[in-house]
Amino acid sequence: MSFLALERLEKRYPDGFHAVRGIDLAVERGEFIVLLGPSGCGKTTTLRMVAGLEEATAGTIRLDGGDVTRLRPSQRDVGMVFQFYALYPHLSVRANLLFPLENTGLAKMQREVRVDDIAAALGVTHLLERFPRQLPGGDQQRISLGRALVRQPRLWLMDEPLGTLDSDRREELREVIRAQQLQHGVTTLYVTHDQEEAMTLADRIVVMDQGVIRQAGTPSEVYESPADLFTAAFVGSPGMNRIDGLVTGGVCAPLGLPVALPDGPVVLGVRPEYLHPDDAGPLRGVVVMDEYLGAWRNLHLDCPCGRLVMRLPPGAAHRPGDAVGLRVDPAHVLCFAPGDGRRLA
Template sequence: MANVVLDDVVKSFGDVVAVDHVNLEIEDGEFMALVGPSGCGKTTTLNMVAGLIELTSGTIAIGGKVVNDLDPKDRDIAMVFQNYALYPNKSVAENLAFPLQMRKVSKSDIEVRVKRAAEILSISHLLNRKPRQLSGGQQQRVALGRALVRDPKAFLMDEPLSNLDAMLRVQMRSELKRLHQQFSTTVIYVTHDQMEAMTMADRIAVMSGGVLQQVGTPDDIYNRPANTFVAGFVGSPAMNFLSGNVTTSNDETAIQGSGWTLPLSQRNISRVGGSTTSEVIVGARHTNLTVLPEDATSGLPARVYTIEPTGDLTFVHVWLGEQLVVASTPGTYHGVADQPIRLEFDQDRLYLFDAETKRAL
């Protein structure tokens, strides 16, 4: 086990800066998820830690030792990729044993480690089968087992669950999490799935365009996003963003957008005071918007656009002035399109961003 430290790491491919001055410390035993949209530099970052590609500049240290010039095989890390290639002609047991044989581990030691990994992953009954006789999820577990038997300093995983169907992915998600709790080995886990990152990781590093946007616990990332990118990336449906100008009239401070005016609570008034311009972006998650009847005494006038029942929750898309926003209601909600309603913002759960810098206020 070891910590992994990226210090001012840059990787350019010609004109493309894939990883742009990234500083990140993954603590010993920590499960760090690296998330971001396609092309943001996640795989490139992971491959530099693995030693599969060279850095343009910066340093990477594993367990306190700079590894820039070390070959992948000398870094003592295990990788699990999206396309786990198992050896088709070897049995599950042989697949698990192979990396240990390559490392000249003794036969008796190999037996013990393979047995243990198989037990942990619930594949003991499959040890004599060939990969083609396994389901996708079972193959995935063998691939994990092959990494696990090695007892490496760190696991690097690049979208290891993305080939699985939705149900299996959710199941493997909790198994991986349990595995990590049992082993507390350092894990760097790349995914574009914010839900996977939120549910599994100790901390999340959010990347966009090669730049690290924020590093924090799932709670930090969800409740205290550093900027509009992070705020919009986590949560589903995505956070609503509304831009408007801070105005004060008759002692009331409000944000005014096209066709709506949102009065602010005292605390939110002091927050918008920190903005560099009078233009701010209001962020509201669907759970922090309440749909009220048209004759309610609070909330802003709005109009129903569409209604999406999903079972427990019903998503109500509404026009607020000239902007569409989504609110969630209990599944018992019954409304109709074009119906006038009022929309209440939870002032204690309002996200506010500087319109110019896009940073949280």
């Protein structure tokens, strides 16, 4: 039986907003799960229901074999990291880290040892006597991570912990989080809208949209084999290209590829790295924007089938207005249903 299980979990607010529409998720002990999706998709609500900060309108949450759906947050034994740190402003860093331990049976000596250990692990020992507001965001969030871990909870919950930091601090803290999670082996639920964060941190990514789970899988499953068009577009930077196609007699226009699908319209998905410049290729486009990104470039093209993005080596630049021919890797073309966007092949 899984360590954490969400069963048909639902949240409907009094104003009628249906934030989470009956989701199922099973998490194994020690797993790092990232809930990924755009704002308003229900990921934070789900996390807060697991924490006990929001009451589920329907469904069950099981933690370590017990039903915790109706338990208060204090009875669930979880640790949480908030987007805006939520450190106690009037307490020193040391007092903040000690705070969760005040309510345990630990002796004073043991508490001090725990705080010193976690501070050392997070590299904040030199900040212990300071106050939160004197510190930059990155340090505050380190302390917040420590406060959520120091009690050694059963579950570590994080609500966009890196959202307010700039890219340098973000990358640094990502490593800290990953290292701490591995070291403590604590089961983790992490919410973000940043697909790159999800890809690099997660054992499994849970893609959410409009209150439902679109797909749950390892980073490479979600990236290479998306279950629907939403996931295909949301994961990846930039997301998967979509080309409206038409199947007639087992051949799909406009790429001219053989497909095992009945006649009718279809949406084709191709990742930017599976498009290649080829003057003899089946597609043609006009350069809108050539984005140089150092290790590679993204070429944005206007084609008769819509806007496409191609990922290229950094090589020579293209000018806006240049015409480019394209071909696709047939092995990497995915087919989706035009209506609900579900994956066909």
